Amino acid sequence: MSFTESERHRVGALYWAAFGRKLRPAFGSDEVGAALVTATLRPDRMLVARDGGEVTGVCGFHQDGHGAADLTWRRLRDELGRAAAARAWLTLAPLDRREHDGVLTLDGICVSADRRGRGIGSALLDRVAEHAARHGRRWVQLSVVDTNPRAEALYRRHGFRVVEEGSVGALRRLYGFERYRTMRKKI
Template sequence: MTNGSGRIEVRRGVPEGAEERVAELYWEAFGRKLGAALGPAPEGRRFIASHLHPDRALTAVDETGGVLGVAGYQLAGRGLVGGDAAAVRARYGQFRGLYRVFLLALLERTPARGELVMDGIAVDPAARGRGIGGLLLDGVEEVAVEQGCRRIRLDVIAENPRARALYERRGFRPVQVRRTPWLRDVLGFGAVTTMHKAVATR
């Protein structure tokens, strides 16, 4: 899958050696939300880079192979960023780790039967406006169809209207709003909208 402007290609997986770059993009997009659980940027990025599941990612790369964007998704109990409770405690210690496990649990989303759950899209700020987000969403939909899923589900926070507008343009529709004002000071958002998009099954 390519984009005629600047030869952007969407590939399955994380290119070898690009783990740190993917973690950087993911942190730039979601660091405010993940920072309370994974610590400040250097520490949080390192945790993400060392616990990636490459087979749960699509990456947008330019003609030099540089990664400009990433989309993660969950299938069969695995998402883009791994690291179970034991891994969190091993990295942060028993006391600090327990609190972080609790915060990460608040962000967990379990796919329903026949559902692919997106882990989010992150695009290099310097490359926005080139259709990369749309290409990544097309790639996610291809994966969903191949896996026999009947719909794609994602969550978007109220503080990210730009992302919601992209999803709506690509056929996603809001189905539920969960207001979480008690999380605003901790995780940086006070409401989450769940959106669905039906996909054609083979």
């Protein structure tokens, strides 16, 4: 199940808390980035976990050319103006993940900091695998950065295996990480 419009703000805050460090350089400030990402999150590209009616975790995914946040050129230009949109577009491009046949690629999984370690992330991984199977995918894929060994350990326990390693090279200072691993799980 995805998020409702009344939950958009909460979902955006969770997403930005987890991925703002990586996305911030595209927007120049946390405020601008968080607002734009929150406004562009797509309910049809995110699964959410709830506890007592409160969203506790989210898992975005790419499908049919759209990821969790709809940061299209048109949307960036309309919201930021042409010059800032061009900067955002160029900064986000190296982070973009192409879709592959038969593969559902995740676009950010995160759990509220005060709820981690209680199985919510695992439940989201199971649910996104079910979603992938329902949509005819045979694999689930994600990327994890070298500064996040605990998340990588979780993915390994869930059956994900490294299929590719890459580097953002000289852009490491910009994004806050250098190397990343692409992992896949057969479903």
